[in-house]
Amino acid sequence: MHIDLTGTRGHRDAIYRQLRAAILDGRIRPGEALPPTRELAQRLAVSRTTVSAAYDRLTAEGFLAGRVGAGTFVTASALTRRPAPSAVSGVRPLPEWDALPSPPAPFAPAPEFDFRPGVPDLTRFPFDTWRRLVTQRLRAGQADLMTYGDPQGLASLRAEIARHIGVSRDVRASADQVVVTAGAQQTTDLVGRVLLRAGDIAAVEDPGYPPPRLVLAARGVRVAPVPVDASGIVVSAIPPGTRLVYVTPSHQYPLGLSMSLERRLELLDWAERTDAVVVEDDYDTEFRYTGRPLEPLHSLDSRGRVVYVGSFSKVLSPALRLGFLIAPPSLVPALVKARYLTDWHAPNVEQAALAAFMAEGGFARHVRRMRKVYRARHELLSGLLAASFADFLTPLPSSAGLHLSATSSSDLSSLVRRARQDGVRLYSLGDFAVGERRHGLVFGYGAVAAERIGPGLARLRALADEGAA
Ligand SMILES: Cc1ncc(COP(=O)(O)O)c(C=O)c1O
Numbered sequence: 001m002h003i004d005l006t007g008t009r010g011h012r013d014a015i016y017r018q019l020r021a022a023i024l025d026g027r028i029r030p031g032e033a034l035p036p037t038r039e040l041a042q043r044l045a046v047s048r049t050t051v052s053a054a055y056d057r058l059t060a061e062g063f064l065a066g067r068v069g070a071g072t073f074v075t076a077s078a079l080t081r082r083p084a085p086s087a088v089s090g091v092r093p094l095p096e097w098d099a100l101p102s103p104p105a106p107f108a109p110a111p112e113f114d115f116r117p118g119v120p121d122l123t124r125f126p127f128d129t130w131r132r133l134v135t136q137r138l139r140a141g142q143a144d145l146m147t148y149g150d151p152q153g154l155a156s157l158r159a160e161i162a163r164h165i166g167v168s169r170d171v172r173a174s175a176d177q178v179v180v181t182a183g184a185q186q187t188t189d190l191v192g193r194v195l196l197r198a199g200d201i202a203a204v205e206d207p208g209y210p211p212p213r214l215v216l217a218a219r220g221v222r223v224a225p226v227p228v229d230a231s232g233i234v235v236s237a238i239p240p241g242t243r244l245v246y247v248t249p250s251h252q253y254p255l256g257l258s259m260s261l262e263r264r265l266e267l268l269d270w271a272e273r274t275d276a277v278v279v280e281d282d283y284d285t286e287f288r289y290t291g292r293p294l295e296p297l298h299s300l301d302s303r304g305r306v307v308y309v310g311s312f313s314k315v316l317s318p319a320l321r322l323g324f325l326i327a328p329p330s331l332v333p334a335l336v337k338a339r340y341l342t343d344w345h346a347p348n349v350e351q352a353a354l355a356a357f358m359a360e361g362g363f364a365r366h367v368r369r370m371r372k373v374y375r376a377r378h379e380l381l382s383g384l385l386a387a388s389f390a391d392f393l394t395p396l397p398s399s400a401g402l403h404l405s406a407t408s409s410s411d412l413s414s415l416v417r418r419a420r421q422d423g424v425r426l427y428s429l430g431d432f433a434v435g436e437r438r439h440g441l442v443f444g445y446g447a448v449a450a451e452r453i454g455p456g457l458a459r460l461r462a463l464a465d466e467g468a469a
Contacts, residue, residue, distance in 0.1 A: 112423030113456030117444030153180025232259030256398030
């Protein structure tokens, strides 16, 4: 414990105040012994009476207690004397941050029936394999994994990602075009940093996935919500001057539709004409249940206008915070600098474990296994919606991912509210809208086990009937 008496006159008071502050802020903890008065007096070059007087005052105030023959200790109750931290502070963030929504509460207790979209079945995370892969990396004594890494991402992981999307999505890219990110979400931030200034215009789908819109808005970008029809984003409604558009062509979030080929070509043509960039978020197409997926925008693009985005959040776990982007070579150096300046790089050990998982084929096997699980849930959910909810819900065509949506002619927000109160977590389409609020519901089936889907929908049906009665 450092006590500084330089420049102080009243040594007793200074010792008292500094010890008290150290006890209150936890630098000296309850049960810890203070140095004997003689020793401290010697160290500080003051008289022993001065130190004893400071100790006596702290003892009288209940911070210290002496035990005969053992010394002087901080009492167990000392910390309860800590004043409550001041709730007022003169420091305020910029007002626009007050307008941004707070993050969802982490670790909220799972409801009885969890139809929240965008979450995989975490009970099926390959825990044993992951533990083995991480332990192997740590056991190998790979000191190079423990130093600062490559902001672009571990070379072995980038190579595996390039191979994986080449096989699964026919996206042709070299490992040099891959940047490992902290989830898909970071892509919008990085791309926004290197391409947009405050006041520039970006366009997002409406309804759409909220984080990209918020990430850009938080940086002062003017974000235009653009309507989505049955073929995808309405390209003719993208405002003039737009520099970047963010889309989910394989599985529109939240409607679940796939962007038509004509619309894909129209969007690429628009980007070429207006010198804009398209961010293609392909967040969950590893899970496709019927039909052949349409070619990604990235594969249709011959002019290097598309940044392709993938995530490991749906296939493995959102807690890994690992995703990737595939960028035109002209953008890569700036994106790597942006990643370096933001948070340097993703954790090396997790990247190395993931690269090994992909290289040994475990990743592809896990995707195949989970695709079967989710396909069964998708079929069950679609069947039950058609059989029991046809009076007010019209499911939208969807053949991929972890959620499906259904439209309705009436506002269902009161049903969603009552369902949540009654243990059924679900969302309305309006939750994802900025402009026109389409009526309907979004059903995620990643977090709900197959055997819970029927009972959950039965609960919802009963609530809907009660509301109608
Ligand atoms: C449309 C969309 N993109 C991306 C993600 C994944 O984001 P991240 O990789 O940042 O976890 C989600 C998750 O819900 C999503 O719904």
